[in-house]
Amino acid sequence: MLRTLCQAGGAVFKNSQRTVPRLWPTPVQQRWASRLPMNTVVLFVPQQEAWVVQRMGRFHRILEPGLNFLIPILDQVRYVQSLKEIVIDIPEQSAVSQDNVTLQIDGVLYLRILDPFKASYGVEDPEYAVTQLAQTTMRSELGKLTLDKVFRERESLNSNMVHSINQASDDWGIRCLRYEIKDIQVPPRVKDSMQMQVEAERKKRATVLESEGTREADINIAEGRKQAQILASEGQKAEQINKAAGEAQAVLAKAEAKSKAIRLLSEALAEENGNAAASLSVAEQYVSAFSNLAKESNTVLLPSNTGDVSGMVTQAMTIYSRLAKPRPRLESMKADEPIEEPPVQPTSAQ
Secondary structure, X not given: OHHHHHHHHHHHHHHHHHHHHHHOXXXXXXXXXXXXXXXXXXXXXXXXXXXXXXXXXXEEEEEOXXXXXXXXXXXXXXXXXXOOOEEEEEEEEEEEOOOOOEEEEEEEEEEEEOXXXXXXXXXXXXXXXXXXXHHHHHHHHHOOOOHHHHHHOHHHHHHHHHHHHHHHHHXXXXXXXXXXXXXXXOOHHHHHHHHHHHHHHHHHHHHHHHHHHHHHHHHHHHHHHHHHHHHHHHHHHHHHHHHHHHHHHHHHHHHHHHHHHHHHHHHHHHOOOHHHHHHHHHHHHHHHHHHXXXXXXXXXXXEOOOOOHHHHHHHHHHHHHHHHOOOOHHHHHOOOOOOOOOOEEEEEOO
């Protein structure tokens, strides 16, 4: 009986070996599991791999890395999932931006299996599902952006892709780590227009910079002229102040000199024979004045007795004597009587 049981078990084991290839994954699934191991009772699971075991067609458990034991015939390794980071190349696809520009875009997706049970029983082909999800999500994200923002906001586009994929792949036990855009191709006409736009923008910047340079140069020149005028006016002001100060000092010096001369003259007149010296000085000035007649103008006024020098000196000394006498304060306030002077007759110098 034992021999019959062993023979029956061997026949079942052979039949299970024949049916194992039918349970192997498709070529696409070979990236997730290189091969399905046979049940040899004693199994060694490599690190960073998860073996999903079925018992009599139902899920039983997930083998941990290291030594594991299975029951022959009843237990079977159905899925082998890699827990390493997986790189999937997203094929090139066409998408339309918000401003109706058709783009050709491709990328690379980096993901990892977090739950081997969901990755095995939650989706038929994880790689195909993630690839299709990435393509549709990319079309949706590109439709929200204009062409200029697609090139400027690649980082935000990548982060939005990762967030959208993770929301849908949580039920599959897959975690998207990052998504990178490899290449973005635009139509030739759009590329030519973008090139023209770049050249126009550069010319605009050059023109703006040149105008700003001219403006700053004009401002600097005007500022320099303003400062020069201010300095020149300050110089003229200082010159006038110095000139006025000099003239004031000259007037003061002349007044001091005149006061000293008058003081000396009064002292000299107070001495003995001072009147004779004063008469002599007046006579000399009278003669000197006649020598300058008719030099600056043809019309002069002369007294009737121009030849009487002694009379003129006597008259001048009389005036001086009257002014030199001390008078009371009340008399000084009265108007002085006019002094009769000899009549003068105009003569013309020939």
